[in-house]
Amino acid sequence: MSENVDATLAPQRLGPPRSPISRLLESRLIGWVALAAALLAPFVTASPYSLNVMTTAAIFVLLASGLNIVVGYCGLLDLGYIAFMAVGAYTAGIISKSFELPLLFTIPAVLVMTILAGLIIGAPTLRLRSDYLAIVTLGFGEITRITANNLSVTGGPSGIFGIPGLLKIGGLDVENPAVLYYLTVLVVSLFVLASARLGKSRLGRAWRFVREDEDAAEAMGIHTYKVKLLAYIFGAIWGGLGGVLFAAHLSAVSPQSFIFLQSALVLMAVVLGGMGNMRGVVIGALVISLLPELLRDFASNRYLVFGLLLVVVMVFRPQGFWPARGYERERATVDVDPPAVATEQGR
Amino acid sequence: MTQLIWDGLFVGSFYALIALGYSMVYGIIKLLNFAHGDIYMLGAFIGFALLTSMGGIPASLSLGALLIVLLVSMLITGGAGVLIERLAYRPLRGAPRLAVLISAVGVSFSLEYGIAAIAGPNPRAYPIRLEGGVFEVLGARASLPQIVLMLIAAGLMVALNFYIQKTSTGRAMRSIALDSNASLLMGINVNAVITRTFFIGSALAGAAGVMAGAYYGKIDFLMGFIIGLKAFTAAVIGGIGNIKGAMLGGLVLGFVEAFGSQWFGGQWRDVFSFAVLILFLTLRPTGILGERVTERM
Numbered sequence: 001m002s003e004n005v006d007a008t009l010a011p012q013r014l015g016p017p018r019s020p021i022s023r024l025l026e027s028r029l030i031g032w033v034a035l036a037a038a039l040l041a042p043f044v045t046a047s048p049y050s051l052n053v054m055t056t057a058a059i060f061v062l063l064a065s066g067l068n069i070v071v072g073y074c075g076l077l078d079l080g081y082i083a084f085m086a087v088g089a090y091t092a093g094i095i096s097k098s099f100e101l102p103l104l105f106t107i108p109a110v111l112v113m114t115i116l117a118g119l120i121i122g123a124p125t126l127r128l129r130s131d132y133l134a135i136v137t138l139g140f141g142e143i144t145r146i147t148a149n150n151l152s153v154t155g156g157p158s159g160i161f162g163i164p165g166l167l168k169i170g171g172l173d174v175e176n177p178a179v180l181y182y183l184t185v186l187v188v189s190l191f192v193l194a195s196a197r198l199g200k201s202r203l204g205r206a207w208r209f210v211r212e213d214e215d216a217a218e219a220m221g222i223h224t225y226k227v228k229l230l231a232y233i234f235g236a237i238w239g240g241l242g243g244v245l246f247a248a249h250l251s252a253v254s255p256q257s258f259i260f261l262q263s264a265l266v267l268m269a270v271v272l273g274g275m276g277n278m279r280g281v282v283i284g285a286l287v288i289s290l291l292p293e294l295l296r297d298f299a300s301n302r303y304l305v306f307g308l309l310l311v312v313v314m315v316f317r318p319q320g321f322w323p324a325r326g327y328e329r330e331r332a333t334v335d336v337d338p339p340a341v342a343t344e345q346g347r
Numbered sequence: 348m349t350q351l352i353w354d355g356l357f358v359g360s361f362y363a364l365i366a367l368g369y370s371m372v373y374g375i376i377k378l379l380n381f382a383h384g385d386i387y388m389l390g391a392f393i394g395f396a397l398l399t400s401m402g403g404i405p406a407s408l409s410l411g412a413l414l415i416v417l418l419v420s421m422l423i424t425g426g427a428g429v430l431i432e433r434l435a436y437r438p439l440r441g442a443p444r445l446a447v448l449i450s451a452v453g454v455s456f457s458l459e460y461g462i463a464a465i466a467g468p469n470p471r472a473y474p475i476r477l478e479g480g481v482f483e484v485l486g487a488r489a490s491l492p493q494i495v496l497m498l499i500a501a502g503l504m505v506a507l508n509f510y511i512q513k514t515s516t517g518r519a520m521r522s523i524a525l526d527s528n529a530s531l532l533m534g535i536n537v538n539a540v541i542t543r544t545f546f547i548g549s550a551l552a553g554a555a556g557v558m559a560g561a562y563y564g565k566i567d568f569l570m571g572f573i574i575g576l577k578a579f580t581a582a583v584i585g586g587i588g589n590i591k592g593a594m595l596g597g598l599v600l601g602f603v604e605a606f607g608s609q610w611f612g613g614q615w616r617d618v619f620s621f622a623v624l625i626l627f628l629t630l631r632p633t634g635i636l637g638e639r640v641t642e643r644m
Contacts (some may be wrong), residue, residue, distance in 0.1 A: 131448055315435065
C-alpha cells in the first residue's frame with residue numbers, strides 16, 4: 001500500500017504561508033470576523049424567514065464540524081452521520097415532552113445517549129476495512145430512521161411535535177427566533193472552536209496519523225482502534241447537540257428529517273470545503289446550506305450539481321477547495337534541517 | 348411456508364443479479380461501486396423510455412417486446428457503467444480509498460438527481476404489465492411472470508458463470524482479481540478487462556431494473572438506493588468477490604427477508620436485512636463462500 005500513501009491528503013507545504021492572501025486566510029482574525037458577521041447578520045435582515053434560514057445554516061455548520069472530526073481528521077467515511085442527530089433530537093424531544101422540561105436540561109441525557117450510539121455503531125465496525133465501514137454506517141443510518149418511523153415512543157411517521165423551548169428565564173424567552181439564533185451561533189462557534197482545537201491536540205495528531213497510514217500509526221504505538229472510536233464518539237456528541245438545537249429550532253422532530261440525503265449533504269460540506277481544515281469546512285457548510293436559498297434557480301438542480309462537484313473535486317482536487325496545510329507551527333523549524341528529511345516528511 | 352420460500356427465491360434472484368455486479372467489480376479492483384444500485388434505477392428508466400417510445404403494445408406481444416427492451420437497456424446501462432468507470436474511477440486508481448468512495452457517492456447522487464431532472468421526481472407507471480396465470484406449486488402461489496423473470500435471471504447467471512469460467516476474458520478477470528500487477532506483466536490488458544467487467548456488471552443491474560419495473564409496475568429515481576444496499580448485503584453474505592457467492596447470497600437474503608418480515612412484521616424488513624449485514628460483517632466478513640483475505644500492504 002506504500003505507493004498509495006496519499007500525497008494528496010497530506011499537508012503539501014510546511015512552514016508559515018508565504019503570499020499575503022494566504023497569510024490573511026490563515027490568520028487567527030478570520031474566525032473572529034466570521035463570528036462578527038454571524039452576530040451582525042440579524043441587523044441586516046431579521047425577517048422570520050431569514051432568521052430561520054440562518055439558524056438552520058448555523059446548525060448545519062455544527063454538524064459539518066462534527067463530521068469533520070470523523071471524516072476529515074480520522075479519515076473514516078461515515079455515510080450515516082445524521083443518525084447521531086436523530087438520536088440527539090429524539091432523546092431531547094421525548095424527555096422534554098414527557099417531563100415538561102426545557103430542552104437545556106435534557107442535554108446530559110442526550111450526551112449519554114449519543115455516546116452510547118457512537119459506541120454501538122463504532123465498536124463492532126471500526127475494525128472493518130474503510131469501505132465496509134461506509135456501507136455499515138449507511139445501514140445504521142437507515143436502521144435508525146426506520147426504527148424511529150416504526151416505534152410508538154418516537155411518534156411513528158408523524159414524529160414528535162410541540163417540544164418545549166430551549167430555556168425560559170423570566171422575561172427572556174428563547175422561543176423568540178432572534179434569541180434562539182444568537183444562542184445557536186454562540187453554541188456553534190464554541191463547538192467549531194473546540195473541534196479546531198481538538199484537531200491540533202495530541203489526539204488530533206494521532207487521528208491524522210491514522211488517516212495517513214494506519215499500519216505505521218499502529219507500529220508507532222498508537223492504539224488505532226481506541227483513537228478511531230474516540231473520533232466516532234466526538235463526532236456523535238457534535239451530532240447529538242446539533243439534534244438538540246434542531247429540536248429547539250423546529251419544536252418538532254420527524255423521521256423525514258433524517259434521510260440519507262441529509263447525511264450526504266453534511267459529507268459534501270466537509271469534502272468540498274476541505275477535509276480536515278475547519279475553516280474550509282465552515283465555508284463549505286455555509287455554501288451548501290445558504291446557496292440554494294440565495295439562488296432559487298439553482299435550488300431545483302442542486303443535488304445534481306453537488307453530486308457532479310463531488311466527483312470533479314475528487315478527481316482534480318482530492319484535498320478539497322481549501323485543504324488543511326501547515327497546521328503545525330513547530331514544523332517551520334524542520335525546514336532548516338537537511339532537505340532529505342523535509343521531503344521525506346512532505347510526502 | 349412454501350409460499351415464503353417461493354417469495355424469497357423470487358426476490359432473491361433480483362438481489363443476486365445486482366449483487367453480481369457489486370461482487371465482480373469488488374473482486375477485481377477492490378472498489379465498492381456505490382453507484383451500482385443507481386445503475387439498476389437507470390436500467391428501469393431506460394426500459395421505461397424505450398417502451399413508451401414504442402407506443403401501445405398488445406398484451407400478447409408484451410413478453411417479446413420486454414425481451415428486446417431488456418437487451419437494449421442492458422447495452423445502454425453497460426455503456427453507462429463503462430463511462431462512469433472511465434470518468435470517475437479510473438483517474439483515482441491508486442488514490443486513497445476515501446477519495447474513490449466519495450467519488451462513488453458523487454456518481455450515485457449525479458445519477459439519481461440527473462434522472463430526477465430529466466424524468467421528473469414523481470414515480471412513473473411502467474407502460475406494460477406482465478400478466479399470466481397463477482399456478483399452485485406445492486401449496487405456493489406462483490404466477491407466470493414470476494417464473495419467466497426467474498428463468499431470465501437464472502439464464503443470465505448461467506451465461507455469466509460460463510463466461511467467467513470458460514472464456515479467456517473470464518480467465519483474465521480471475522487472474523486480475525488474484526494479482527493485478529502480475530497479470531499486467533503476463534500481458535493482460537488490465538484496463539480493457541476492467542472496462543469489460545464494468546460493462547457486464549452494469550448490464551446485469553440494468554436487466555434487473557427493467558425486470559423490476561415490468562413486474563412491480565412503478566419506478567422512481569430513488570428506487571436504486573435501498574436495493575443497492577441490499578445487493579451489497581447479498582454480496583457480503585455470499586463472500587464478496589466470489590461470483591457463486593453473490594448468487595447464493597442473493598437467494599439467502601431473499602429467504603432471510605421473507606421469513607424476517609413474516610416473524611417481525613413487514614415494516615421491519617429493511618432493518619432486519621441491514622442487521623444481518625452488520626452481523627455478517629462483524630462475525631464473518633468473508634461471507635459463506637469467501638476465502639480468508641489478508642490486507643496487503
